[in-house]
Amino acid sequence: MKVTQLDCLCLILLHLLHTAGSERFEVLGPTDPIVAVAGDDIILPCYLKPNISAEDMTVDWLNLDFLDGRVFRYQNHRIIQEDQIPSYRGRTSLYEEELWRGNTSLKLTRVQGTDEGHYKCLIQSKSWYDDFTVQVLVKAVGSKPVVSIEGHREGGMGLLCESEGWHPEPELVWLDSKGVHLSARTLETHRDFKGFYRVKQHVIVQETDTNRFTCRVQQSRINEKMETEIHLPSELFDPTPWRMAFIVLCCLGAVTVIGLSLAVYCICNKKGEMLVEVFDNHGFIDFETIRRHEVDVTLDPDTAHRNLILSDDGKQVRHGELNPVLSDNRKRYKNWSGVLGNVGFSRKFYYEVKVEVKTEWTLGVVRRSINRNERSRPIPYKGYWTVELKDGKYTAHADSPVTLLLREKPLKVGVFVDYEKGQVSFYNVEARSHIYSFTRSKFSKKLYPFFNPGDSDSISLVICPVDATD
Structure with missing residues (x-):
């Protein structure tokens, strides 16, 4: 049989068509939105049909709500980190052992508010490409509202309600004892760098039969609400x-x-x-005697949140960029920028921390067994005895938060634990003044110094040696 040039050309074209057809694929994924709980890990499913290998292809994950929205790229058998959105560094990965059968799903760890959006899975071979888009919704239930009394305002009493850690943005309402909405000032909303919302609102209330008022923070999309009731004595009005x-x-x-x-x-x-003495709820105390219980505190890097930067000597800590090199472990703080001292104590002990010029910090002691994945308030019931500076306000995190009115801004804070009495006290070292004491606690395990430098500045908390000449 004689083969002509036309026959050869037809065979070549058929081969090319077959080759091109063999490269064709579809990119598939879920049609319903993925609802993620803040702090959890999620999987964004994406796979090829037919289940051909993606090992030699380029896999791109993009967040379409960002202008330069590259979340992850796999190309030439390696992960490409250039041009990745900074907030995703260290939190994204593929199941590389599954690429051979077309599984290009993305794992996203420690979900935060800014992760909400539309994600495109784009797969490219040498001669074909396809993509699929999936929506991610983030759910975060914030803290129980904190209500504080602001004093007399325009013939009534001024109240302030605050709550944080929400996503999506919640609404805040004031109610009287009958559930009727009260007229309040404009809601103030702030969003932190992780995309979580903090809300606060002032209201002026008049005397009623019950003098009971409720602050409710609610988010209808996730069907969640938190509320706090306050009762005002008639004498206040x-x-x-x-x-x-x-x-x-x-x-x-x-x-x-x-x-x-x-x-x-x-x-x-x-x-x-x-003798230098200070006054607290239990009378005069010899401050120099307290300081003789000084202990040497060094920070434990294994417990530090990956956003924290510790000095080489373990005496300083500040907030910084997320460190993708550090691995997660059961000791490390996940949702708070916290770090513990490396030694616990079950006796009297005292240490001092320089806080001058910082705009945010939390100091105190904790039980080592506390849950380091929680976002709720650090209260004694959960193993925390802490005092905080935030938004210009000092707060003792008792079971009900206590707003502290300090005459002088502390430049150095002293923390003293009387283990047998179940007491944790805080002092302004320079002023030799008492800040606050947690009392009547029952300790059964060692207590560890706790530090949180906050995320509103990059200034270090510094553990200082106790100097008797201060």
Whole structure:
């Protein structure tokens, strides 16, 4: 049989068509949105049909809500990190052992608010490409609202409600005892660098039969709400007697303090020495005696959140960029920028931390067994005894938060634990003044120093040696 040039050309074309057809594939994934809980790990499914190998292809994952939205790229048998969105570094990966059968699903760890959006899975071979888009919705239930009293305002009492850690953005409403909405000021909303929302709102309330008011924070899309009720004594609404009582108490307090100070001065002069003393809820305490219980505290890098940067000597910690090199372990903080001291104590101990010029910090002690994946408030019930500076406000995280009104901004904070008495106390070192004490706690395990430098500045918390000449 004679083969002509035309026959050869037809065979070549048929071969090319067959080759091109063999490269064709579809990219498939879920049609419903993926709902992710903040802090969890999720899988964004994506696979090839037919189940051919993607090992020699380029796999791109893009977040379409970003202008330069590359979340992940696999190309030439390796991961390409250039041009990746910074917030995804260290949190994305493929199942590389599954690429041979067309599985190009993306694993996204430690989901945060900014991860919400539309994701495109784009697969390219040498002669073909296809893509698929899936939507990710992020759900985060914030903290129980914190209500504080702001004093007399325009014939009533001013209240402030705050809650944080929400996604999507929640709404905040004030209610009276009958569930009727109260007229309040404009809602203030802030979003942190991880995309979580903090809301706060002021309201002025008038005296009622019950004087009970509720702050409710709710998010209808995720069907979640948190609320806090506050009861105001009737005496608060009568400014004249209240102010008179306040003035009388201040005068009595001043006389008492002056008298006690003179007595202490005389006693010290008699002994020929000056003792520095501070006053807390339990009376006078010799501050220098407390400081003699100093312990050497060094930070434990295995417990540090991957956003924290520790000094080489383990005496300083500050907030920085996420470190993708550090591995997760059961000791490491996942959702808070926390780090522990490397030694725990079951006796009296004291340490000092320099906090000057910082705009945010949390200090105290914790049980080592605390849950390091939680985002809720650090209260004694959960193993935390801490004081915090945030948004210009000092707060002691008791079971109900306590707003602290300090005369002077501490430059150095002293933390003292009397283990047998179940007491954790905080002091302004320079002013030799008492800040706050947690009392009547029951300790059964070792307590570890706790540090959180916050994320509003990049200044370090510094563990200082106790100097008797301060």
